[in-house]
Amino acid sequence: xTRKTNRRILLAARPDGAPKESDFELVETPVPAPDDGEVVxxxxxxxxxxxxxxxxxxxxxxxxxxxIGDVMTGGAVGQVVASKHPKFTGGDIVFGQTGWxxxxxxxxxxxxxxxxxxxxxxxxxxxxxxxGMTAYTGLLNIGxxxxxxxxxxxxxxxxxxxxxGQIGKIKGCRVIGVAGSPEKCKFVIDDLGFDxxxxxxxxxxxxxxxxxCPEGVDIYWENVGGAxxxxxxxxxxxxxxxxxxxxxxxxxxxxxxxxxxKIPLLMRSVLSNRLRIQGFIVWDFAAxxxxxxxxxxxxxxxxxxxxxxDFVDGLENAPKALMGLLKGKNFGKLVIRVSSDxxx
Amino acid sequence: xTRKTNRRILLAARPDGAPKESDFELVETPVPAPDDGEVVxxxxxxxxxxxxxxxxxxxxxxxxxxxIGDVMTGGAVGQVVASKHPKFTGGDIVFGQTGWxxxxxxxxxxxxxxxxxxxxxxxxxxxxxxxGMTAYTGLLNIGxxxxxxxxxxxxxxxxxxxxxGQIGKIKGCRVIGVAGSPEKCKFVIDDLGFDxxxxxxxxxxxxxxxxxCPEGVDIYWENVGGAxxxxxxxxxxxxxxxxxxxxxxxxxxxxxxxxxxKIPLLMRSVLSNRLRIQGFIVWDFAAxxxxxxxxxxxxxxxxxxxxxxDFVDGLENAPKALMGLLKGKNFGKLVIRVSSDxxx
Numbered sequence: 001x002t003r004k005t006n007r008r009i010l011l012a013a014r015p016d017g018a019p020k021e022s023d024f025e026l027v028e029t030p031v032p033a034p035d036d037g038e039v040v041x042x043x044x045x046x047x048x049x050x051x052x053x054x055x056x057x058x059x060x061x062x063x064x065x066x067x068i069g070d071v072m073t074g075g076a077v078g079q080v081v082a083s084k085h086p087k088f089t090g091g092d093i094v095f096g097q098t099g100w101x102x103x104x105x106x107x108x109x110x111x112x113x114x115x116x117x118x119x120x121x122x123x124x125x126x127x128x129x130x131x132g133m134t135a136y137t138g139l140l141n142i143g144x145x146x147x148x149x150x151x152x153x154x155x156x157x158x159x160x161x162x163x164x165g166q167i168g169k170i171k172g173c174r175v176i177g178v179a180g181s182p183e184k185c186k187f188v189i190d191d192l193g194f195d196x197x198x199x200x201x202x203x204x205x206x207x208x209x210x211x212x213c214p215e216g217v218d219i220y221w222e223n224v225g226g227a228x229x230x231x232x233x234x235x236x237x238x239x240x241x242x243x244x245x246x247x248x249x250x251x252x253x254x255x256x257x258x259x260x261x262k263i264p265l266l267m268r269s270v271l272s273n274r275l276r277i278q279g280f281i282v283w284d285f286a287a288x289x290x291x292x293x294x295x296x297x298x299x300x301x302x303x304x305x306x307x308x309x310d311f312v313d314g315l316e317n318a319p320k321a322l323m324g325l326l327k328g329k330n331f332g333k334l335v336i337r338v339s340s341d342x343x344x
Numbered sequence: 345x346t347r348k349t350n351r352r353i354l355l356a357a358r359p360d361g362a363p364k365e366s367d368f369e370l371v372e373t374p375v376p377a378p379d380d381g382e383v384v385x386x387x388x389x390x391x392x393x394x395x396x397x398x399x400x401x402x403x404x405x406x407x408x409x410x411x412i413g414d415v416m417t418g419g420a421v422g423q424v425v426a427s428k429h430p431k432f433t434g435g436d437i438v439f440g441q442t443g444w445x446x447x448x449x450x451x452x453x454x455x456x457x458x459x460x461x462x463x464x465x466x467x468x469x470x471x472x473x474x475x476g477m478t479a480y481t482g483l484l485n486i487g488x489x490x491x492x493x494x495x496x497x498x499x500x501x502x503x504x505x506x507x508x509g510q511i512g513k514i515k516g517c518r519v520i521g522v523a524g525s526p527e528k529c530k531f532v533i534d535d536l537g538f539d540x541x542x543x544x545x546x547x548x549x550x551x552x553x554x555x556x557c558p559e560g561v562d563i564y565w566e567n568v569g570g571a572x573x574x575x576x577x578x579x580x581x582x583x584x585x586x587x588x589x590x591x592x593x594x595x596x597x598x599x600x601x602x603x604x605x606k607i608p609l610l611m612r613s614v615l616s617n618r619l620r621i622q623g624f625i626v627w628d629f630a631a632x633x634x635x636x637x638x639x640x641x642x643x644x645x646x647x648x649x650x651x652x653x654d655f656v657d658g659l660e661n662a663p664k665a666l667m668g669l670l671k672g673k674n675f676g677k678l679v680i681r682v683s684s685d686x687x688x
Contacts, residue, residue: 054616061616062582225611238406244614259603263610267569270588270623272405277621279614
């Protein structure tokens with residue numbers, strides 16, 4: 001499929017709470033042509049990830065916000081359609097942070113060639129990409145799982161959580177997932193092999209979680225925030241670790257929730273249980289990328305790590321799909337199929 | 345001074361909120377005599393420390409609660425008055441967790457001989473004892489101070505905080521103290537050499553703290569909890585560390601404070617700034633005790649670490665002194681002078 005124009009989705013306004021269609025704008029521009037040292041890629045798969053909500057805010061964080069009128073940021077798998085760059089040739093399949101658009105012009109920095117013989121190219125956005133590496137590095141460096149420990153994983157059917165729990169099983173943990181529907185919980189137990197999975201929408205969620213963790217919680221993988229975290233709080237064992245990877249339940253919040261203020265309760269648990277709560281982003285562990293690729297690829301080949309992708313067709317559907325992601329409507333790694341995959 | 349009876353202060357009731365006189369009971373019993381393998385010590389100095397409030401509760405924590413009717417726990421410096429233990433002789437000066445009483449019977453376990461020629465024996469309760477080692481191990485292992493970083497120290501004039509800030513200065517940090525009166529702040533700046541010190545009772549405390557930390561906060565030494573922590577929260581730099589050593593402002597709390605619930609705000613900072621918040625107790629680093637003794641003794645000899653002690657006379661005044669400690673009424677390391685110091 002070749003388009004005559006380049007559709008680009010821009011950030012039109014900073015959302016107040018949950019993003020809405022009018023916070024995005026689809027514009028059409030000419031397909032770019034490369035100058036010397038440049039390459040143009042056609043987007044095949046665009047990754048949608050919770051972190052994108054943060055980039056839509058103006059607030060200080062670990063990365064620059066997307067500017068109003070700028071193309072929405074995003075990792076994508078594409079194919080080189082024109083190149084005046086010595087390292088890239090037409091037809092190459094590459095991964096890059098090329099954004100929400102049909103075509104991207106690049107100087108080649110940050111583009112990485114993919115080998116479709118090794119793994120489906122879409123996995124560069126999920127289990128073999130940023131989400132998988134987030135799971136691998138955060139769990140091993142901060143979570144530090146030990147044989148026989150209990151690991152609770154929020155958003156367990158998602159791109160990151162599904163990998164976290166499976167790595168925890170490989171490391172000998174008892175792994176309890178938390179997910180947002182009975183269907184997702186069934187998948188987490190039956191397909192991913194977690195020991196149990198609980199629906200956080202269940203009115204008895206906190207009691208059921210306590211029942212599923214009779215020996216307490218040694219590691220809580222925080223992907224969600226809010227009520228799930230507060231349900232885990234009374235269950236922590238001495239020296240429990242809490243890698244804080246995401247807070248999807250809070251991203252659309254416009255104010256602080258009702259009281260009482262539970263910071264003192266949290267800090268008391270930090271002190272009396274000697275908790276370690278630590279935020280991170282995957283690039284804090286950039287030096288482990290090669291190790292991650294090797295180990296995770298092997299686990300996938302051996303069938304020890306499975307993954308699920310949730311494809312949505314059409315770039316124009318990306319805003320709506322991101323809105324759904326922030327409400328937990330996806331089931332597995334959310335990927336926008338922007339154009340046809342020549343490797344399939 | 346030789347007493348004919350042994351006064352012992354027992355825990356009479358678990359406090360509801362702030363402890364009161366009736367939560368303690370002073371009883372008189374015969375002075376104990378040692379059996380084979382035992383030693384009896386006369387208490388000279390009794391240490392009062394914030395952790396004791398926690399032991400008065402029944403709740404699970406890192407140590408067993410004091411039982412109702414049991415002698416209140418506490419570290420003390422004493423002199424051996426009778427010994428049938430091969431390692432101890434009458435006249436030896438020792439440190440041990442011998443509790444709130446005039447005389448203690450011991451099997452020798454946990455008793456450590458002190459050399460009064462090396463340092464005043466009361467320092468075994470403060471700068472060369474548990475509080476000093478708490479400061480040393482917590483700051484170096486969890487705080488990990490680096491040259492040029494900004495360290496904020498709560499309860500800066502206290503036994504632990506005063507050592508934390510001075511060690512921070514030795515490691516090249518800009519050190520800002522927080523204390524509970526203008527007089528304490530003056531001491532922290534003039535005598536301890538902190539770069540600045542702010543009174544948390546000042547209505548403009550949060551603004552002044554921000555002004556004193558123009559480059560943000562890299563380490564916050566948490567000794568206090570509550571409003572001080574929340575004032576530091578907006579100031580954290582990327583990769584800031586928060587060793588959680590105590591929460592004295594919360595120990596008497598009977599319920600959670602008014603809303604809004606600020607856990608989401610805290611967790612957002614943990615994520616976006618990649619904070620590390622970690623609770624600990626000094627015995628988590630027990631293996632570093634010898635190193636601590638050597639390094640801290642040298643710093644004291646060289647005048648690089650100073651300390652202040654706040655003596656209160658009379659065992660019978662210990663309950664009232666502990667109540668005052670929990671309200672910040674002491675000024676420096678609080679020590680009960682139970683009987684005369686033969687080394688002075």
